Each structure stands twice: as C-alpha cells, then as structure tokens.
Amino acid sequence: MELFANQVLAGIATGAIYACMALAVVMIYQAIDHLNFAQGEMAMFSTFISWQLMQWGVPYWGAFVLTVAFSFAAGIAIERLLFKPLAKAPVLTNVAGFIALYAIINSVAGLIWDFTIKQYPTPFGSSPFLGSQLISTHQAGMIGITLLMLVLLFFFFRFTRVGLAMRAAASLPESARLVGINTSWMIALGWGMAAAIGSIAGMMIAPVVFLEPNMMLGVLIYGFAAAVLGGLSSPFGAVVGGFLVGVFENLVGTYIPGVGNELKLPIALALIVTVLVVKPAGLFGRAIVKRV
C-alpha cells in the first residue's frame, strides 16, 4: 500500500510537469488551431538560459523570473516574425514551420551548450517532504508551483479584461474583431504565455531528467498525450490529463513487469493512439461538428 501511495504521489509530481506542457500546447492550439511541435524545445532553451544565468551568479529565483520574462518575449517574437505570416497557409506549411523551429532550437542549443548532461539545481532541496517518506520537497514544490500557476491562469482568464478578450479571440475570432479586440495580438499573447508556461515546466523538470538539448522530447510527447486525453480544446482538461498521465505512467512502470523506463515513449504512443481512437475529443473537449 505504501508503494502504491508512493507511486501515485510521484506520478502526480511528474504529472504536474506534463500538465504544464499540455497547458502550453493547448494555449497555442486554442489560439491558432495548430500543435506546436517545438514547444518542448522552446522550454529546453529557456531552461538553458536560466542555467546560464545561474552560472553567471544570478540567484535561483532571480534567474527564474528573468527566464520567464525572456520566454514570454521570445514566444511573442517567434509568433510575430515566423508564424503570423503563415496564419492563412495550409496545415502542411504550418507543420513544416514548427518542425523547422524544432530543428533550429535543438541544434542551436547543442551548439551553444553542447550535448553533455548537466546538473540542474532545485530551489526546494530533495529531503523528504514534511518528514514523510512518500514525496520529496522538490516533488512537492513542483506540484505547488503548478497549482499556483493554474490558479493564477484561472483568475487571469476569468476576471481580467485581457483574459476575456483572449478567450473571445480563441472561440469566435470574427465576432471578437467586430467588438474591437485585436485578435492578432491576442494570438501573440497566447504564444508568449505558452512559452512562459513551458519555461516553468522546463525549469521544474530539469533537476529530475537533467539538462541536455534532448531532455524535453519525452516530456513533450507526454504533454501531447495529456493534452489529447484532456481534450485539446480544454485548458482545464489538459491539466487533469497531465496528472492522470503522470500517475498512469508511474503505475504502469511499477506494476506491469517488463515495463520500465525503456518503454516510456511507446507507452505515451499507445496512450495517444488509444485516446484518439476511443474518444478523439478527449475527456473534457468539445466534439467539433462540421456543417457542410
């Protein structure tokens, strides 16, 4: 029973990261109807920035804030420069754009910081949390940060004018334009926020998976799995999906013999395909009905 509780808690902790990634994926999907395949690489790059800042002697939280701000700006810049001109292009062109971005960021990060694995510090320490053997302080910190971010996002979308405008621009762009919302900038804002959320996910998972240019590939696939499970049209669903996927991954790894870390990615694949076959809209998503 202790093992079970332990694994569920550990699952929730990694699930928090998947939830962040899924949330970032869904934010951009909501804004432009495309999946950002470079989301993981953007997060990885941000994490490297924070690492570099710390190497230069910036304290952890200072680096954290600077990195989030940088990622936000970089997300907006990427949208303005590269993806705004592609808004009306076919899906294929957009997918190609994301793949190009993926290749560029991965390669540039490898060039600047090389492919050796680096230690990444945690601000929470790794001693047992509140004297319990079940969960470490870093895992608790991960869960805490994620929940805090979710609450902030909820308030942002629910109670601020900008949040309302962003929701309007995402659900009915033309009507939103008619009431005077600058939908183009709302999309850019969505990109910035997604990049910032991704950077937080990167900085939280880096102490666990260690820092290297390919560290986010597995996390991204699980983020996709979480987003699909929760429904790509539902930010709330993405978060629930993240936690579910995290717990599922840990339990499968513990209780099914022969399934270990080496099957991490195939499990995510199986999960994605199963959800898409059984319930393509996800748990909380809206099914899109086409009218001819």
Place this chain on the structure above:
Amino acid sequence: MSAAEEVVTEAPAVEAVPKRAMTLGYGTSLVVLAALVIIPLLVKNFIIFQMTMLLIYALAVLALNILTGGSGQFSLGQSAFYAVGAYTSAILMEHAGMNYALTLPIAGIICFGFGFLFGQPALRLSGVYLALATFALATAMPQLLKLGYFEHWTGGVQGLVVTKPDAPFGLPMSQDMWLYYFTLVVSIGIYIASVNLLRSRSGRAFMAIRDNEIAASAMGVDVALYKTLAFGVSAGITGVAGGLGAIAVQFVAPDGYTIQLAISLFLGMVVGGVGWLPGSIVGSAFIIFVPNIAEGISKGLSGAVFGVLLFLVIFLVPHGARQVAIVAQQLIAKLKKN
C-alpha cells in the same frame, strides 16, 4: 453557442496539385534517367555510394509525397516505417540467410501491413492529430527496437551488421556499383508504379479526398478505405527504401532511425515540392548533401541550417523545386521566342 452550430470551413490541408503537374515530360525524364545511368561509370566508389543513398531517400520522400501530395494526409512518422523495412531486410538476410533481393518485397509487404494498421486509427484523425500520432510513433520507434524481448533478432542497442551483396553472374563491377544499378532499377520500377497509381482510379480517389473529403464521400469514394490504403502504400514504399538502405549502409541500429530521419524526409518532401513526384529526388539530394555542407561550416549546426532553409522555402518558394522548375521552364520558353 453550442458545438453543433459551429461551421467549420477549413482550408484543405494541402494545396491541390493537378494530376498532370505531378510528373515530368518524357524528354526531361529521359535526360534525368540517362544522367543517373551514366554518372556512376565516371566517379569514385564513395560518390556511387552517395548516389545510392540519394535514390533510397528519394524513394522514401516519394512515398511521403504519395501520402501527402496524393491523399492530403500527414506523416511525421516515416522514419518508423523506414526502420521496420530496414530491420525486416536485415533480419531476413542475417538470420534466415535469404537473398537480399527477395527481402525487399517482404519488407514492403510487412510495412504495407504495418502502415495499413496504423492508418486504421489515423483515418479518424485529420491534419494536426495525424501529425501528432505519427510524431509519437517516430519518437517511440527507437525504444521499441531496443526492447529486450526482440534482442535475439534485432541485436538490441548494438544493431545488426548486414553483408553487402556481390555483383551476380560474375559481372565486372564493384559491389557499390552493382548495388547502385540494382537500386536504380528498383527505384524506376517504383516511380513508374507510383505515377500510374496516381493516374488510376485509386489515385483519383486519393486526390478527391485530398481536395474535399465530404464531396469525395458524396461521390461514392470509400474515404476510410482509400485513406488507409494511401497510408499502407506509402509505408510499403518506405519499407522497401528502408530495406535498400540497410543493405547499402550494411548496418542497422535503433539510433539510426530517430525523429531526425522523419524530419529529414518531411523536409525533403517540402523542398522537392509537395505533390510533385520528380521533386523527390531534388528533396533527397537536399537532405543528403546540405548536412555535409553545414557540418563543414560548423559541427552540430546541420539542424539549424535545415531549419533556416525550411523556413526560407516556406516563405519564398512554398511549392519547392516544382516552382523553381516552372519558373525555369517559362524563362526558357521566353528565350526561345526571342
């Protein structure tokens, strides 16, 4: 607003390419063919090997082109089918002692089946979802190949070494040159078959689905069947390319078939021009030679160069090599008039 009221007027996933614009004229085809036949006689073995790889990747890009340019579906998972084909050939040759030429159709058939089955869930998905599922497939493939269960067959992380075939009937040719001509014959066969496929009833069904799925089904096209069929055919050709690749490189290992390969093939298709079959060889040349040049500039930069070039293609020549070819053709016509 209820979900049912939403009117989805999606732009088609891929821009329509008319059937006639998909191939080259006879004259140009013959020139290209003559070049492909003659050049190997004049160059060193290493260059022959590179030309073999050029044809092999061209086949893989062609396969993706049939899927995307023909039926309008995406795949970021071609590396997975390529890997299955490569492993099928390698295992049959090394464990069952089968002739290399016979392993290729088997690799093709197995990949066709694999692609057809993977296409089953895929046909419920469109655009981004399909890209997502195939992306996950490509990332998961190396881990599946490393699995301990199959290690006896696949050689696990180490992979398998494949012996290179000698030229038959005592022909006075180096192994590389024999393999090149063998690959050339296979490629030409597949190219002609693909062109004919796209001109056939099935090809028209693919294109109808690409241009407007609902209209296609209203006209009696079995959308589900043809979508999975396109997936299967594409996977089958990729499998043959993978098998040829394994024989040419003489080695298969899980880390040779990562998402990077899938990205390269996708890039090759975009550069060559989506839906323009001869562009496959241009795209393939691009993905083989550009990394070499990029590595020459700075080690590890090839990804960035790939990405930047891809963006340039998207922004400047969205139809890839096809657009360049058309512009060249018009220029020539103009010069002739003067």
